[in-house]
Amino acid sequence: MMLADHVLLDPYSDVSMVLRENEDKKIMVEIGFGNGEFLAFLADEHMDFVCFGIEVSKKCIQKASKKLKNKGEKVYLMLGDAKFLLRECFLDETIDHIYMNFPCPWPKTKHEKRRVTSGDFPDVLASVLKIGGIFEVVTDDENYAIEIKEIFSSHKIFDCLCHNLNEPRKISTKYERKWKKEGKTIHTLRFIKTQKSTTYRMIEEGNEVHAVIKINGLTRDVLSKIKGICGANGPSRWRFGDCFESSDRILLLEVAVSDGDFYQQIYFRLIPRKDDLLVKVDPAVKAFATPSVKGALEDLCGFLKSNSTLK
Ligand SMILES: C[S@@+](CC[C@H](N)C(=O)[O-])C[C@H]1O[C@@H](n2cnc3c(N)ncnc32)[C@H](O)[C@@H]1O
Numbered sequence: 001m002m003l004a005d006h007v008l009l010d011p012y013s014d015v016s017m018v019l020r021e022n023e024d025k026k027i028m029v030e031i032g033f034g035n036g037e038f039l040a041f042l043a044d045e046h047m048d049f050v051c052f053g054i055e056v057s058k059k060c061i062q063k064a065s066k067k068l069k070n071k072g073e074k075v076y077l078m079l080g081d082a083k084f085l086l087r088e089c090f091l092d093e094t095i096d097h098i099y100m101n102f103p104c105p106w107p108k109t110k111h112e113k114r115r116v117t118s119g120d121f122p123d124v125l126a127s128v129l130k131i132g133g134i135f136e137v138v139t140d141d142e143n144y145a146i147e148i149k150e151i152f153s154s155h156k157i158f159d160c161l162c163h164n165l166n167e168p169r170k171i172s173t174k175y176e177r178k179w180k181k182e183g184k185t186i187h188t189l190r191f192i193k194t195q196k197s198t199t200y201r202m203i204e205e206g207n208e209v210h211a212v213i214k215i216n217g218l219t220r221d222v223l224s225k226i227k228g229i230c231g232a233n234g235p236s237r238w239r240f241g242d243c244f245e246s247s248d249r250i251l252l253l254e255v256a257v258s259d260g261d262f263y264q265q266i267y268f269r270l271i272p273r274k275d276d277l278l279v280k281v282d283p284a285v286k287a288f289a290t291p292s293v294k295g296a297l298e299d300l301c302g303f304l305k306s307n308s309t310l311k
Helices: 011-021 037-045 058-067 082-089 109-114 121-128 142-153 174-181 220-224 291-307
Strands: 026-031 049-055 075-079 095-101 129-139 158-165 187-193 210-213 230-233 236-245 251-259 262-272 277-281
Touching: 011 049, 011 075, 026 037, 026 082, 037 049, 037 058, 037 075, 049 058, 049 082, 058 075, 082 121, 095 121, 121 129, 129 142, 142 158, 142 187, 210 291, 220 236, 220 251, 230 291, 236 291, 251 291, 262 291, 277 291
Parallel strands: 026 049, 026 095, 049 075, 095 129
Antiparallel strands: 129 187, 158 187, 210 277, 230 236, 236 251, 251 262, 262 277
């Protein structure tokens, strides 16, 4: 997708570059920006700031791109799960303000894992916010507001600054208008980070994953036997799928990988060279080098060694 005045980021490589280039500016993040009107409001409201918007929906990215056309290099969009992207792409103590406007409350108990606030989310915010940084959440759902208040108030790194009802705002988002029309009460909660904190990150060193193996004459028929084979290591899982061959004899192998609740569909590219075979993650899919990707690569290399002729 080509964007004119703002950018859809390649999260792993570009976020730290944007942060480095804007060290003197206020850094804000909006989680689940919907059609992007709150991001556009922030861009008009603030001068010295950079804002990252994180969304799981491609449709929202497209809608927001249109809204943000004339906002210059102040707003960057990231496609993916905010829980994962905040943790893996932002270093400790880098963000001043995190906004979440009308997160999906997922009220049923069996869906509670899908809430943005579930799992290690408070620990992630505790690490990426600067000391004095604010987490601000606005919701129409009273139970969700109470749950968020309990979770963050009992976290030793946060103090609850306020829980306001129907607080006047300069901006109203699409969902805010919808719920106000139905006469719902709007809850605004703010939490301040009070101490230094860090969290575990899955991707420790670079995002490059590859292997070189000394085997002869790998064919698509041999590789296709891996289809359906699964592997696991703790919360990381992988399953090999179909393989494809290009006209220049490069094989592509589809793999579904997951680390906890973070899923990726990746492809390994197997490139025959004069003396060996290079196996790497296909760069066309912006994959994260999570433990499941590394586990799948290790398994694939083991499979290739035992199913081909070694050099
Ligand atoms: C109810 S809508 C609110 C949209 C907008 N903030 C507003 O107030 O109109 C919730 C948004 O959060 C996004 N979302 C849900 N889970 C997410 C996650 N884990 N990471 C990023 N965005 C998420 C959804 O795609 C959706 O656009």
